[in-house]
Amino acid sequence: MRITEHPILTFEKKAKLQFVFDGNEVYGYEGDTIASALHAMGVKKLSHSIHLKRPRGFYCAIGNCASCNMIVDEKPNVRTCVTLLKEGMVVKTQLNKGDLYD
Amino acid sequence: MINKDLVIIGGGPAGLSAAKLAAESGLSSLIVERDFKLGGQLVKQTHMFFGSEKQYAKTRGIDIAKILVDDVLKYPEMVEVMTDTTVVGLYEDKVITLLHNDEYIKVQSKAIIIATGASEKVLAFPNNDLPGIYGAGAVQTLMNVNGVLPGNDVVMVGSGNIGLIVSYQLMQAGVNVKCVIEASSSIGGYKVHASKLKRLGVDILTSHSVKRANGTEALESIVISKLDENWDYIEGTEKTIEVDSLCISVGLSPLSSLLSMIGVDMKYVSSLGGLVPYIDSHHETSVKDVYVAGDVCGVEEASSAIVEGYLTGLIVASSLGFKHENYDELYRDFKAQLENLRSGPFGEKTREGLQEIARNHDVK
Ligand SMILES: Cc1cc2nc3c(=O)[nH]c(=O)nc-3n(C[C@H](O)[C@H](O)[C@H](O)COP(=O)(O)OP(=O)(O)OC[C@H]3O[C@@H](n4cnc5c(N)ncnc54)[C@H](O)[C@@H]3O)c2cc1C
Ligand code: FES
Numbered sequence: 001m002r003i004t005e006h007p008i009l010t011f012e013k014k015a016k017l018q019f020v021f022d023g024n025e026v027y028g029y030e031g032d033t034i035a036s037a038l039h040a041m042g043v044k045k046l047s048h049s050i051h052l053k054r055p056r057g058f059y060c061a062i063g064n065c066a067s068c069n070m071i072v073d074e075k076p077n078v079r080t081c082v083t084l085l086k087e088g089m090v091v092k093t094q095l096n097k098g099d100l101y102d
Numbered sequence: 103m104i105n106k107d108l109v110i111i112g113g114g115p116a117g118l119s120a121a122k123l124a125a126e127s128g129l130s131s132l133i134v135e136r137d138f139k140l141g142g143q144l145v146k147q148t149h150m151f152f153g154s155e156k157q158y159a160k161t162r163g164i165d166i167a168k169i170l171v172d173d174v175l176k177y178p179e180m181v182e183v184m185t186d187t188t189v190v191g192l193y194e195d196k197v198i199t200l201l202h203n204d205e206y207i208k209v210q211s212k213a214i215i216i217a218t219g220a221s222e223k224v225l226a227f228p229n230n231d232l233p234g235i236y237g238a239g240a241v242q243t244l245m246n247v248n249g250v251l252p253g254n255d256v257v258m259v260g261s262g263n264i265g266l267i268v269s270y271q272l273m274q275a276g277v278n279v280k281c282v283i284e285a286s287s288s289i290g291g292y293k294v295h296a297s298k299l300k301r302l303g304v305d306i307l308t309s310h311s312v313k314r315a316n317g318t319e320a321l322e323s324i325v326i327s328k329l330d331e332n333w334d335y336i337e338g339t340e341k342t343i344e345v346d347s348l349c350i351s352v353g354l355s356p357l358s359s360l361l362s363m364i365g366v367d368m369k370y371v372s373s374l375g376g377l378v379p380y381i382d383s384h385h386e387t388s389v390k391d392v393y394v395a396g397d398v399c400g401v402e403e404a405s406s407a408i409v410e411g412y413l414t415g416l417i418v419a420s421s422l423g424f425k426h427e428n429y430d431e432l433y434r435d436f437k438a439q440l441e442n443l444r445s446g447p448f449g450e451k452t453r454e455g456l457q458e459i460a461r462n463h464d465v466k
Contacts, residue, residue: 001251003275008148008162011249036248044233044320055319057233061240063136063188064221064357067231075204081240082137 002040019089034080034091035061035068046070046080047094070094074101106132107422109198109211111189111360114142115404116396117217118170119411120418125180127419127426132209133174133181134200136188140174141167142219143239144404146246148274149267152292156439157405164246166404189218192363194389213391213418216361217411220354220375220397225259228314234321238268238351245275253346257324258282261306265351266295272349273302280343283310283326285333313340315348324348354401361398364389373455375401380461384421385414388461393418400455402443409439 003011014030021038028037035046035058045055046068058068063082072078072091076098080091108124110117113135124131139145147163158166174181184202191199196214200207222237224230234253236244238260241252256277258269261284269279282299287309289296296306313325313335328339355376361368367380367388378399379387386393395414396407413436416426426432444452 001253003245003249003251005276006249007274009246009249032248032250036244036250039244039252040248040250046233049231054231055233056231057320058236059224059240060221060237061243062221081243084138 001042017085017087019085019087019091021091022093028085030085032085034070034072034078034083034085034089036081037085038080038091045093050097053095069098071098076101103197104207104209106130106209106211108132108213108215108418109134109209110215110217111198112142112217112219112396112398113137113140113183113185114217114219114396114407115144115166115170116219116398116407116411116414117142117215118174119408120215120217120395120415121181122170122173122177123412123415123426123432124419124424125174125177127416127424127429128180129419129422129424130180131182131415132211133183134187134189134198135183135185138186140171140183140185144170146239146242147267147404148246148271151404157408157443159405163404170408189360192360194364196391212422213393215393215395215414215418216398217394217396217407218357218360218398219407220356220401222350223353223355225312225350225352227312229317230315232315232317232321233319234317234346235315235348235350238264238349239354241347241349242268242271245271251275251277252349254278255280255345256347256349257312257326257343257345258349258351259312260284260351260353261286261289261291261296261308262351262353263291263295265349266291266299268349268351269304270295270298270302273299273304277347279304280345281305281307283307283312285309285311285329287331311335312348316342321346321348354397356398356401358398361387361392361394364392366392367461369459371400371455371458373451374399374459378455378459380459382461384417385410386417386461391421399459400452402452406440406443409436409443412436413440 044057047056056067061081063079068081069077108131110133144163144167187202198209313327316323323344327335395410
């Protein structure tokens with residue numbers, strides 16, 4: 001859900017950015033972080049705890065708690081709350097500690 | 103290895119202000135910021151600040167951020183800025199490891215100012231890790247920076263100024279704040295903020311806390327309970343509230359882990375928010391040429407972070423041979439402003455806390 005009317009702030013419509021989330025073509029807007037774009041679509045579960053695989057969403061939004069780590073363009077453990085969304089990104093939910101990548 | 107005179111870690115109000123005074127004194131600096139923009143916590147604060155004119159009272163936090171950023175951008179030859187860059191390593195010989203675009207960069211600096219701010223505390227209760235449970239400041243970022251709502255119905259835990267302000271901002275954005283709950287028997291924040299919420303019909307339940315959260319993939323409801331005077335749950339007072347979001351606003355703790363990497367002498371001081379470094383009157387830690395400013399050395403406010411930044415920038419420049427032409431006057435002014443900000447009953451805990459970490463032994 002996006003804010004459309006606000007007494008203090010104005011949120012102008014920005015350019016749409018297409019990206020892939022767990023295999024589906026979706027979109028966010030310029031200026032979104034990956035986490036905010038997903039949140040706006042109603043996706044709250046971003047990662048899982050390592051041992052019990054409990055669902056995790058974002059908590060701090062300042063890149064500090066690792067609760068929003070996802071696989072972005074094959075790279076694991078990307079803090080999606082402080083990573084800006086880019087056109088064509090491939091974003092996946094992460095289920096483990098992260099594998100080595102090139 | 104890149105060589106620098108001064109590296110400032112953190113581009114919030116403290117770091118920006120330090121860079122400004124260093125530049126005014128003739129000293130160049132590099133600001134390293136892990137977010138993709140400068141401004142720290144201020145970039146999401148749509149409310150007008152308290153305090154005195156000197157620290158931009160009656161100006162909205164977002165506008166103060168613009169002023170502070172513009173102040174350093176006036177010195178393009180003196181202040182270099184690296185955003186999207188995290189400091190991941192710090193060594194006693196003042197070598198810093200930066201992570202930027204998947205690359206590690208090593209920087210050797212003569213002096214370092216650590217201005218990494220603070221992070222929001224968590225609260226322990228069953229299922230507190232469910233998606234939909236957020237730090238209040240995180241929700242503020244989501245709403246006010248990204249323009250995205252956290253959900254439809256929210257309960258706020260904590261009635262300090264941040265809890266009250268963010269509750270009001272949630273209402274402004276169109277979210278239904280079901281209530282604010284507070285473990286203590288009285289409201290923690292300023293009366294003006296509490297009254298604004300009450301006028302909108304939001305109850306502030308004192309002597310209450312969260313007992314548990316429920317949900318499978320995301321938060322669906324919470325159980326709150328009354329607390330007795332020892333903050334123990336009172337059996338039989340539980341109430342279930344359906345919410346899709348819960349905001350936790352139970353204080354901040356200093357982001358001081360970088361200081362621990364280089365063995366700076368630290369102390370746990372609860373009135374300052376957690377583990378903080380011992381500092382002398384020049385804000386120098388027990389490791390020579392390593393300084394701190396802002397929330398990282400005691401959680402306070404943007405106003406004090408700004409003045410601490412100015413003071414530290416002024417001092418570090420002078421220690422590296424770049425003495426500001428009005429050094430004495432500015433030094434006295436900044437010290438007086440800090441004293442003024444910490445005067446009165448609200449500053450009492452801070453004053454006591456700062457005494458606990460006053461450093462009088464020799465630097466390493
Ligand atoms: C909801 C809310 C309301 C508030 N209201 C007021 C108010 O009305 N009046 C007031 O005076 N104050 C207010 N404050 C407090 C104020 O925002 C803070 O005290 C102030 O921002 C602290 O400044 P700082 O520069 O120390 O830290 P911050 O603003 O937190 O900045 C620290 C910066 O360091 C960066 N960083 C951290 N670690 C690293 C690393 N390893 N590498 C690189 N960069 C790093 C962070 O990304 C951040 O940008 C409020 C705070 C909140 C959350
Ligand atoms: S939400 Fe904490 S690191 Fe992203």
